[in-house]
Amino acid sequence: MKHSVTTPLQPFRSLSGALEVQMVPVWQDNLVWLILPQDSDDAWAVDGPEAAPVLEACAALGRRLCGVLNTHTHRDHIGINLDLERQGMLSEMRVIGSTTPKEPIPGQTRAVDDGDTLLIGGVEGRVLRTEGHQDGHLSFLFEDLLFCGDTLFTGGCGYLFDGPPARMFESLMRLADLPGHTKVCCAHEYTQDNLRFAWMVEPENEALAERIRRVWDLRSRGACAVPSTLDEERATNPFLRPGSPCIMREVARRLPEADLSTYAAIFAATRALKDRKDHRELSDADLPLHG
Ligand code: ZN
Ligand code: FE
Numbered sequence: 001m002k003h004s005v006t007t008p009l010q011p012f013r014s015l016s017g018a019l020e021v022q023m024v025p026v027w028q029d030n031l032v033w034l035i036l037p038q039d040s041d042d043a044w045a046v047d048g049p050e051a052a053p054v055l056e057a058c059a060a061l062g063r064r065l066c067g068v069l070n071t072h073t074h075r076d077h078i079g080i081n082l083d084l085e086r087q088g089m090l091s092e093m094r095v096i097g098s099t100t101p102k103e104p105i106p107g108q109t110r111a112v113d114d115g116d117t118l119l120i121g122g123v124e125g126r127v128l129r130t131e132g133h134q135d136g137h138l139s140f141l142f143e144d145l146l147f148c149g150d151t152l153f154t155g156g157c158g159y160l161f162d163g164p165p166a167r168m169f170e171s172l173m174r175l176a177d178l179p180g181h182t183k184v185c186c187a188h189e190y191t192q193d194n195l196r197f198a199w200m201v202e203p204e205n206e207a208l209a210e211r212i213r214r215v216w217d218l219r220s221r222g223a224c225a226v227p228s229t230l231d232e233e234r235a236t237n238p239f240l241r242p243g244s245p246c247i248m249r250e251v252a253r254r255l256p257e258a259d260l261s262t263y264a265a266i267f268a269a270t271r272a273l274k275d276r277k278d279h280r281e282l283s284d285a286d287l288p289l290h291g
Contacts, residue, residue: 006222037121048080067094071149132168133158156194165268180231191225
């Protein structure tokens with residue numbers, strides 16, 4: 001299966017420089033994040049559909065995979081645990097995941113919950129419970145690096161498999177409250193589909209038009225539009241913008257029966273509208289690609 005990212009990002013550092021991050025594209029659109037502390041040869045993987053590409057990336061970097069952080073238990077996130085188990089390597093790993101995972105996390109050595117901290121490369125990371133996509137879903141924050149799994153995506157958010165919408169909305173609002181320079185290291189490259197929908201509901205947003213031009217240029221070269229920053233997300237992600245009069249108007253027009261009485265309700269209706277996939281009818285000619 002060919003990945004939609006053919007030119008992976010160069011490694012980058014966290015704010016203090018103590019952590020390096022390497023993106024590993026796996027399957028078609030999954031993004032595995034390797035956290036590389038600068039004070040050791042360790043590597044930590046955040047999620048992963050399978051182990052082989054992650055182990056290869058570690059070998060190329062001269063690193064030893066020492067642990068996995070699992071945001072949630074969908075197969076494309078714990079497949080790496082299962083592979084490591086099959087290869088007899090899981091017992092050597094530290095495996096960190098939720099105190100209340102939806103399914104058991106293979107090899108879990110530590111259970112964490114909202115407010116807990118974990119130390120990697122001398123950096124204290126923070127655990128946030130961000131449910132809505134799946135019960136037990138966690139996000140991990142290390143300095144300016146946010147590993148948010150399938151909760152917040154660049155330009156969008158995850159499906160509400162477990163919901164309810166109000167819980168997802170609360171999770172997203174907590175993430176949106178983090179500092180604007182925070183990097184959104186989500187688990188999939190879905191940016192173009194997400195921004196196509198964003199443009200359908202907010203065609204008056206100049207920052208969105210500018211972002212669409214930038215992202216289409218990147219993606220046309222096989223480059224990745226992940227990570228974004230929270231500043232960008234707050235300015236252009238429709239799921240973080242329930243107060244936008246334009247979004248409210250568009251959602252009301254397309255879903256006349258929807259309850260739009262609260263921000264959480266607007267979020268729920270906006271998510272339901274995206275699930276209808278009307279935005280896939282929008283062609284590139286409908287997008288502001290030549291501003
Ligand atoms: Zn998922
Ligand atoms: Fe996923």
